[in-house]
Amino acid sequence: MRILLAEDDSGIAGHVASSLEREGYRVDVLSTGPEVWEQGETEDYAAIVLDLGLPGLDGLSILKRWRSTGVETPVLVLTARGSWMERVDGFDAGADDYLPKPFRTEELSARLRALLRRSRKNKAGTKSANRFTLDEQSRRITFDGRELDLTPLEYRMMSLFIDNPDVVLSPIELASQVQGRDDDAAKNAVEAMIARLRKKTDSEAIETRRGFGYVLPGKRP
Ligand code: CA
Numbered sequence: 001m002r003i004l005l006a007e008d009d010s011g012i013a014g015h016v017a018s019s020l021e022r023e024g025y026r027v028d029v030l031s032t033g034p035e036v037w038e039q040g041e042t043e044d045y046a047a048i049v050l051d052l053g054l055p056g057l058d059g060l061s062i063l064k065r066w067r068s069t070g071v072e073t074p075v076l077v078l079t080a081r082g083s084w085m086e087r088v089d090g091f092d093a094g095a096d097d098y099l100p101k102p103f104r105t106e107e108l109s110a111r112l113r114a115l116l117r118r119s120r121k122n123k124a125g126t127k128s129a130n131r132f133t134l135d136e137q138s139r140r141i142t143f144d145g146r147e148l149d150l151t152p153l154e155y156r157m158m159s160l161f162i163d164n165p166d167v168v169l170s171p172i173e174l175a176s177q178v179q180g181r182d183d184d185a186a187k188n189a190v191e192a193m194i195a196r197l198r199k200k201t202d203s204e205a206i207e208t209r210r211g212f213g214y215v216l217p218g219k220r221p
Helices: 010-022 033-042 059-068 084-092 105-123 152-163 171-179 184-200
Strands: 002-006 026-030 047-051 075-079 097-100 126-129 132-135 140-143 207-209 213-215
Touching (some): 002 010, 010 105, 026 033, 047 105, 059 075, 059 084, 075 084, 084 097, 084 152, 097 105, 132 152, 140 152, 171 213
Parallel strands (some): 002 047, 047 075, 075 097
Antiparallel strands (some): 126 132, 132 140, 207 213
C-alpha cells in the first residue's frame, strides 16, 4: 500500500518512513508544500500523513485545496503545536485524524491502520443505523431519507454513532475522537453538539444514558 509522508523535518521523516516500510508500506517522502500538493492530487495513495508546517505552502491550505478538488484520500495530520483551534481547523479542512508531535511511531502506525480500515470499509458503500444512513463517498448523512446539513465536526460525531450503534459513548470518548482532546471545554462542546444534532433530527434520535454518555440505538424505535 502506498503512503505519502509529507514532512520537512528529515529526522522525523526518516524515522517514520523506515518504520512504515518495515510494516510493508511503500512510502514516498516529500518535504515542500507545493510538491506535496501536486503529488497528493495526481498520485493514488492509500493515505497521506501531512505535517501542517511545510515550507512553501502550509499543510492546512494544501488539505483545503485537495478537498475542494475532490481528492478524498484519507489524511492524518501532524502538528508541532497541537492547539485546540488548529485541530478544529484541521478537521474543518477535511483531515480524517490528528496526531500532535511529539508522537511515538507505534501511535502513528496504529492511527494509520485505523484510518485505512475505515477507508476500506467506507468504499463498501453506505452504512445505516436506526433512522440514519451515511454515505462515506459523498460524506452525506440522511435522517429518514432527508439529507442533514452538518458541519464537519457534527458529521464526524454522527459517523461515530453510526459506526457504533448500541454502544454508549462517554463524553470523554466523544471529545477525544471528535475534538481531538478531552478536557472540560471539549466535553462541553460535545454536549452542545449533541443538542444541535437533536435539533437537526429528533430530540430522541440520540439517547442519553445519565452518568454514562450517549447512544444511538441500532434498531428503529
Ligand atoms: Ca514541519
